[in-house]
Amino acid sequence: MNEQFRYTSRDWFAKATAGLILGFGLAIALTGLFAWIGPGGLMHSSAKTQLNMWLISPIWAFILSSCFLFRSGWRAWGWLGLANIIAFGLLFAAKAALA
């Protein structure tokens, strides 16, 4: 069955909305993790706090661009949703542990 799967642009709306919404969520969670447990920690410098914000853009843009590589809209929402749950879980765990 897998051999016969062919990508088309038909499912674009479900994939793109997953990339747009969940990609943004993932960017927020990952940059939060970078802020807390990345090099230098939370209070390293104002420049690091700024960089944390800047990093949203490449992460979000990459997920939004590559989300069409999911085989369907359902899979895009499923995998990116799961990634969001894990990333936010880790972020809140890191905050609880380090705060």
Add this chain to the structure above:
Amino acid sequence: MRSDIVKMYKDVHSWVGIIAGLALFIAFYAGSITMFEEPLKRWASPPSELAPAVSLAETPRLIEATLAAHPDAKSGYTIHIETGPEKPARMSWTAWPEGRRRGAPTETYSSGFAADGSVEVVKGETTEVAEFIDVLHQQVGLPFDHEISMPIMGVISLLYAIAIFSGVIALWPSLVKDLFALRLGKNLKRMWLDVHNVLGLFSLPFHVIMALTAIVFAFHDYFYGLQNIVSYDGKIRDMFEANEPLHHVEVDPNTPFLSPADLIERMKTNAPGFELIELAYTFNRDGTAELLARGVDEGYGHRGPTFGLAMLNPYTGEVMSAEYLPGRQNGWGATVTGFFALHFGNFGGAAVRWGYFFLGLAGAFLFYTGNLLWIETRRKKSRQGAEVTQSRSSHVLGALTVGVSLGCIAGISLTVASAKILPGLVENPAAWHSGVYYSVFVASVVWAFIRGAARGSVELLIFAAVATGLIPIVSIASLVIPGLGWNHGGAGAIVDLTAALGAGLMLFLAHKTSLRIKSAPIDSIWHAAGASIEAPQVAPGVTTESAHG
């Protein structure tokens, strides 16, 4: 790469491209012009009503006299180290007639000494046209309030990012084969595709930078706001404050600040290479003062569009905060400044600015060719000269592409040319600059729809050439006709020269296009019948160029 993935991304590429392309054309063309922000300001600044700028040695006396006569300058003023036609006064300050808050209207005042030694003050900025083009660039040509335009610009930037990613994948399988091939010939689609690919691939890093930075510029406040809630528990302000180096001093009324001339001397050892542009003093209500120095060090990138920043001690000239001082930032700060510098092209003096000017024009042309490809790809072929009617969307997109891009070029040129005439005629040049641009822009789009893409492109190219040619013509006329305009010489002449070359190029293109539309295949939207023969209307709302006489 699998062919189905390539096909899927080709679809994605053509649709995001077609939605974002024209807005990006405006952003890139106007952005290219902003590379001339400083020469343009000089070119467009009316001769000052003030006497020549007070010398640096006399500046402490000017500050004292100005503050005595205008107490509203006591909350903060700027001393301009560099002066010129665009910044004629040594001292200026900002007043907030409706109270000090973000977005509230401001008034700028400048002061100097009159011939009799008294303090003279003029109100107003010297030039508005450079600012207008910068805002046009930031808002991808949208005429709305900043708060409305910026999120729309952000959506365009996200589509742009998708277009870059999908474009690379679409090109991937034929990368080696197509890269160095530029097949200029009869096959129009092949030619535009080759041009589009070469332009896109060779300026790929430039486009990646522009897309990623534009997303941040659009959503900056939302990003910080959400991170503040989710990651920082509402404490982002405290975090910034805690990390801020001390950068204010207690004001001692009995000790004078270092004079600007002495400060410049101290800075030669405190921050060598940092050429000061201006010194901005702020006096806080709690009796403290801050000194923000703006300047340039061409060996490094800069945080502002044309300047870097340093916080200085106004008593000693010591650098209190080097967080935004070119060449003195830590790795994190230099990285963030790098994003700004790569967007603004402010890291290598005039050479890099010229490079960015041409990269920006190439970017605008990339989006233009993208739209042409969309039309060519969907073109219905005529067999044995039989009549075909191209789809309505091809006609609409053809007219829109021609009208928007040439209307943007003509509108910017005409609003620049008017900068030397408007101050003598109208009260509010800023509003007129906007009015001139948008009326030319809208009229050009309407014209392209009335005349069709083929004829419209020739006529609008001639119009854009004339509008651009008016820039040096106004300057020449100012030499000849007393009371009209002015010429400051120096860097402003770049504006006249570049505009003259641009106008010549557009006339040449108009000539080539006029030949092409006569020889274009009859099934092309670029085909126009001989101008004297009126062809019948082929469909409602669609113009005549696909029919033929």
